[in-house]
Amino acid sequence: MTTPAAEERTGRGARDGARLFREWFADLTREAKPGEKTGYVFVMGSLVELLRAFDMRVVFPEITSLQTAVRKVSDEYLSLAEDHGFSPDVCGYVKADYALQLRRGDHPMGRIPPPDIAVLTNACNTYLKWAEIWERLHHVPTVTVDVPGSRGLPGSVRTSPEGHERDRRYVELQIRELIVELERVTGRAFDIDRLREVLGHTNAMGRAWRRMQELNRSRPAVYDAMLEGTIYLGVANAMRGTPEAARYFADLVEEMEEKAARGISPLVDREERHRLIFVGVPCYPIFRRFYQLFSEWGGVFVGSTYMWFASGGLNDDFEYDLAHPIESLAEGTLRGVTSAVDSMLFHDKVLLDAIDTFGADGVVYHPVKSCRTVSTGLADSRRAILEQRDVLCLYVESDMMDKRVVSEAQMKNRIDAFFEGLESRRLRLEAAT
C-alpha cells in the first residue's frame, strides 16, 4: 500500500526540476547586484565550480538555446541569425544565442544577461566559434582551457600514467591562469575554501547521479533517460556546485529507489515492452511528441549517451579531493571532458556495456544537423554495434533546434517500423523459449 508521502515522492524530480529552472531563469533575469559579474560556460568541462567560487551568475548558452526550441520559438531566433548571414547548415544553438544577444537577452523564460567573461574547453570546436561571437559582440575576455582527450580508440594509441599526468598538469596550469583572469574580471580575490565548498556540493551530486543511473537497470526502468533524463541533465549542469542541486539529486535518488522498490515505470498507461539506449541529442522542436513516438510502443530509454557526454563527467566514478581542490579540479576536468568526448567519438565499448548492463533490446541513433561532434560518427558506430550485439538499431536524422528538418510523419514511419521489428523479434524469442 502506498502512502501519501510516497505518492508525493514519485514525480517529484520533474516538478522540482521545473521549479529550479524557473528560479534559475528568474535569477538571471533580475538586475545584477553591484559588482556582480556573469560568466558564460558550456556543459562539457564547464568549470562552473570556479565561477561559483567567485559568486558569479552563470549562463549555460546551450541550455538557454535549447529552451527556445522546447518553447517552440527557436525558428524566430534562427531566422534572425540567418538574416545576419549565418548558414542554415551551422549549429542552431549558436544561431539562437546570436539572435538572443541581438535581442538583448530576450528569452521566452526571462532575460539573459550579457557575459562579462566566457570560459570554454575544446570539448567541442563550435564552442570556440561561439565564444568568438561574444568577443566580437561584447568585447569580453574568453578563456579556452585545452583539455586533451583520448587520442584514439581504446588500445589503438599508447597511453601511460606519465602522459595522463602531463595532460592533467597542463589543465591545472591553465586553471591557475583562469583564476587570475577571474580575479581581474570580478575584482575579487580567489577564495580556495569557497571552491572547496562548491566542489563538495558537486561531489554529493555526482554520487547521487551515478546511483540514479544505476537504478535505471531496474525492470521496469524508473525514468526515461531521454525525457526525464534531459530534465535531470539540465539541473545537473545549471545548478552544479550548489547545495540546491545536491539536495535535488539526493531527493531524486530517494524517489527512484522508491519507484524501483515498487516497480513503478515512467510509462503511465502501458507496460514497458522495449528497453532502449538513446544515442545523440533529443529532438527539441517536438520534444514531447518525439518521446511519445517511442513510449506509445512501450519503449523506454533506459540509457542515453546524452546523459553521459553532457553531464560534465558525472558518470565517471570520481570525486574531487577537497584537500587539493585546484589539482583535483584539473583531474576532474580532464577526466570529465575525456569521458564526454569518448561518449561521442569512441563510444563503442560504453555502448556495448550499456546494452549489456541495462538489458537493452535496441539502440536509437538520432544524429542532428546542428551538432557534428555528436553526429558525425553515428552511422559508423551503428555498423560497429550491429556487428557485435544482437540488437536492433534505428537511425533517424533531424535536428535539435531547426524544425525545418524535422519531419514528424517520416520519423513516425521509421520509428513504427523499428518497433514492428522489435515486436516480431520479441515474439520469435518468446516462441523459442
Next chain:
Amino acid sequence: MGSPGTVPLLDLDLQGSVDAILADLREVVEDPTFPTVARWREGGGRVLGHFQVYFPEELAHAAGMLPVKVRGAAVERRSADSHFGSYICSILRSSLELALSGALRPDLFVTHPICDAARNLAAIYGRNVSAPAQILYLPQNANSAHAADYLSQEYRRVLGDIEGVVGRRVDDASLRRSLEVFNENRRLLRELYALKREMPWLLPVHEAYVLLAIGGLIQREEHNALLASLLPRLRERAHRPQDRMRVVFEGGFCEQPPLELLRAIAEFCYVVDDDLLIGLRWLTEDVPVAGDPVASLATAYLETSSYSPVQHDLRKPKERMLLERIRGAKAEAAIIAAAKMCEPGLDEQVAYAQALDEAGVPYFITEFEEQMTGFEHLQIQLETFVENLLFA
C-alpha cells in the same frame, strides 16, 4: 631500386616547357590513385597521412616517412557515404573513401580537432582501417603561457608513435636536418606567393595551387628542387598584365575547391593571396635549427604562424588577419568561400563579411564542394561582381 628517400616520385622533364610541367603536375595533383605515394611504397617507404589543416611534417620526414596531406579527392564514393550521416562535408567522406578503397591508406593516420566532424575521423578510421589512427591535440588555448610546452610534449608523443611505425629512434640531428629541408621549402613557397602578389599575370591561382599542392604528395627535397627550378622560369614567362581585379581568396583552409573553380576565378581576377592549403604554409618564418628541434617546432606553431578559422588565438582575430592579408597583397576585393557543411568556414563568413563591410572592402560570398562539376553559374555571378566594381 634505391631507398625511398632518393627516388624521385615525379616523372617530370624539368627541361620541358613550364606549361607542360604545370600540366603534368596538375594531373598528379588530381589523380585519385596517388601515383607518387604508390611509387614511394614501391620503394618500401612508409606513409604518414595527416588530415587538414596543419601537421608538423618534419616529424615524419625525420623518421624517413612520406608525410602526405589527406585533403580528400573528387572520387566516386562507393563505400564511405554509408559511414556518415547527411550533414557532413565532402572532404571527410572522400578521405575515408580513399582509405577504404585502398587508394590512400597510410601506415599512420593523424587527424586533429580542427572541427567537430574531423575529430571523429580518428574513430571512424580506427574502426574501419587496419592502420593506426589518432588525434593530435593542437592547442586552442594559444594564449596560455604553457601551450608551447604542452605542444612540445604532444609532438614528442606523436614522434614516439612514428618511431613505433618505422621501428627506430629518431634523433635530434635527423630532426634538425628535416627542419632545414622544410625551412628551405617555406622560403620557396614564400617566394612563390610573392610572385603571385607582385606579378599575378605570370602565375594564375590554379597554377600556383598545383605548385603548392604537389608538396603534400612528394618528399620536400623534391618539392624544393622543383620550385627552385621553376620559380626563375615563371618570372620569365611572356604573359602580359591585363586589367583584372586583384582579389584574395579565403576559404580553402580545409576542403579544397576543384581546380576548375580556381581556373574559373582566374578568368576574371588575379588571386594575389589566399589560404588554400594554408597548413603547408602555416609557419611563416624559418624554424630555428639550434636547440630542441621539437620545442622549436611547437613554438613556431604558436608564435610565427598564419591563421585559419580552426585556430583560436586572441592575438590573431581572423577578420583582422584577413584585412591584413588583403592590404598586404594590395587586393581590391575578396572572395569569401566556404565548403558546403563546413561549420568553421561558414561561421567565419559572417565575421568576415561584417569586417569587410566596415572596412569598405568589396567581397563575393560563395560555397563550394570538392565534387562540384558545374561552374557556369559561379562564373556569371563573379563576372557580374567584378563588372559592378569596375564600372561603379
